[in-house]
Amino acid sequence: MNTENDQLAEILQHRRTAEAGIVEVDAPTVKLVIFAIGDALFAFPGQNIAEILPLTTIHFVPGCPPSLEGVINVRGDITSVIRLGDLLDRSHEPSSRRAAILLGQARAQDNAMRSGLRVDRVEDVLDIVEESMRPPTDTLPERLRAVATGIFQHRDETVIALDLERLFQDYASTLHEHP
């Protein structure tokens, strides 16, 4: 008998046993797009983000509030671009190659709303177990608390999950005096 083969057989057997030992937990998960504005991490449900675009030419349109940077041309479609940091009272980093535009889509006030959301960088797109999401704390700033749906940990950092539909709704109705 070949000793090496014996060793291999042993390892394979061990691996089979180990794999058999994995218990699949059918815990509900939610897909999230995690992104950064300044040094803070936020997330939107994946179902609300149609596309992640590199920062492109944003065309200025007069008469818009400063938080509405202008419009972009996405393969022939014209979409507005919002500086998301302005809506969350967070300062954006200077533009870099990592900056991105999240193409957000939501139903707000019975209307399908779609807009680009400028972020400083996209960190990750992942599924997280819903149970790992904690409710937002009272210590969050008021503007964030209004649109936060939960808090979770990602690579030892706190991420605030946001409600895009609420964000769009508030922005369109100017419920909060966004700049």
Added chain:
Amino acid sequence: MTAAATAGIDLVRFCAGGLTFAVEANKVSAMRAPQEPLPPRLSALLQLPRSAAEEAAPRERLLDFTHPEGTRGLLVDEPVIQCHLPASTLHPLPPLMAARLNLRCVRALACFDSPPNDTLAIVIDAWHLPRPELR
């Protein structure tokens, strides 16, 4: 949909404050060299900053607009071009922008060419421009 809605529209395209604008051609009655008394500048009405190039060598044109209350003049920057745009290049304002825009005169957006060389024209309604500030 009517044939007119699919055929497109004739526009007059021009610049102001470094941006490209357009108006429906059937509302423009004339284009002239600027002459006293000067009508309001579009860039001033929309509170657009004038670029260094414009300050250095302004090449302006006076557009006359037909209006129910009489002809109204407006100073714009060259080039002034009449063009026909197919309906597919005209876009309504995105919903969030329409909700937050504070200028009634901005009606639509029009795209010329494709990214990254695309030009965006802001289609304005000359009948709903802000009134000039009284001095």
